[in-house]
Amino acid sequence: MRRTNIGGQAVIEGVMMRGKKMYALAVRTPDGDICLEKNNVDSVFGRAGIFKLPVFRGIAAFIESMIMGVKIIMRSAQLAGLEEETEEEPSKFEKWLENKCGDKFTDYIIYFSVFISLVFSVGVFFLLPVVIGGFFKNYLPGTWALGIVEGLVRIAMFLLYIFLISRMKEIKRVFQYHGAEHKTINCFEHEEELIVENVMKHTRLHKRCGTSFLLIVMVISMVVFFFVRTDSIALRLISRILLVPFVAGISYEIIQWAGRSESKFVAIVSAPGLCLQKITTAEPDGPQIEAAIAAMKGVLEDEPE
Numbered sequence: 001m002r003r004t005n006i007g008g009q010a011v012i013e014g015v016m017m018r019g020k021k022m023y024a025l026a027v028r029t030p031d032g033d034i035c036l037e038k039n040n041v042d043s044v045f046g047r048a049g050i051f052k053l054p055v056f057r058g059i060a061a062f063i064e065s066m067i068m069g070v071k072i073i074m075r076s077a078q079l080a081g082l083e084e085e086t087e088e089e090p091s092k093f094e095k096w097l098e099n100k101c102g103d104k105f106t107d108y109i110i111y112f113s114v115f116i117s118l119v120f121s122v123g124v125f126f127l128l129p130v131v132i133g134g135f136f137k138n139y140l141p142g143t144w145a146l147g148i149v150e151g152l153v154r155i156a157m158f159l160l161y162i163f164l165i166s167r168m169k170e171i172k173r174v175f176q177y178h179g180a181e182h183k184t185i186n187c188f189e190h191e192e193e194l195i196v197e198n199v200m201k202h203t204r205l206h207k208r209c210g211t212s213f214l215l216i217v218m219v220i221s222m223v224v225f226f227f228v229r230t231d232s233i234a235l236r237l238i239s240r241i242l243l244v245p246f247v248a249g250i251s252y253e254i255i256q257w258a259g260r261s262e263s264k265f266v267a268i269v270s271a272p273g274l275c276l277q278k279i280t281t282a283e284p285d286g287p288q289i290e291a292a293i294a295a296m297k298g299v300l301e302d303e304p305e
Helices: 056-079 082-086 092-134 143-166 169-189 196-200 210-226 233-260 264-280 286-302
Strands: 007-011 014-018 022-028 034-040
Touching: 007 056, 007 169, 007 286, 014 056, 014 169, 014 286, 022 056, 022 286, 034 056, 034 286, 056 092, 056 233, 092 143, 092 233, 143 169, 143 210, 143 264, 169 196, 169 264, 169 286, 196 286, 210 233, 210 264, 233 264
Parallel strands: none
Antiparallel strands: 007 014, 014 022, 022 034
16 A cells, blocks of 8 residues: 555535645535645744654644644635625624734634634543542542543543534535545555545545544543542643643654554554544545545645655
């Protein structure tokens, strides 16, 4: 098999494929055509100094991928015509912000959205389990057991979240494009021509998927937090906030390693994430696969492998 560093993301009515230096966004427009846009990958942290080291490079990649993800989803909504359907007259406050921020207004909105997403994610999936786990403190043999209970609560909440969003009708097409993205990457890695017929026969699961990454984050956090043993709720909450970036960095290294290896041990490590992808991906149709192929070819034109 051919190994590639190209990764992707499902967006509204399309797929984004990302190389090392650029990305291609392919979206179905309201008239049925595929609109392809290419842009350079903007690095917020750069890749010099500490951010070239293992774990730290994962921290940078995680934050940058969140910023980029919000940016391309907003752009895909524009290309898909959704903003035209819901367009409203800007409020006085929005007009004031646009006048004050000028060309940077959209960038500020993206950074603010990422900040809110991080606060929500850390609050729900890292801090809330600490509070819930605290109710079991008097029934457990020690703080080591408290860490395990907290980790199990965190994983259960994450799985429940995935299940609930999978029930939303609006998410179904995104999950289909997610499947198209994986199938296209699998087809390329098997060195087959990128045509709909070839892509269709490949699996919609992939070891380097973001879904697998998030599940690994949940598991790694349980291992890391197991060694932070204290009865103080305040100290436990603070430690979770401080250690979240390092948990993400470690998880990044694991997911990259899994994507490069075909060992049986990696297959075991990857199995839970692949099972979860059966929920977060769906079988795509031909037009959805065409969008994924267009995005992949857009990257390969500028970064041939």
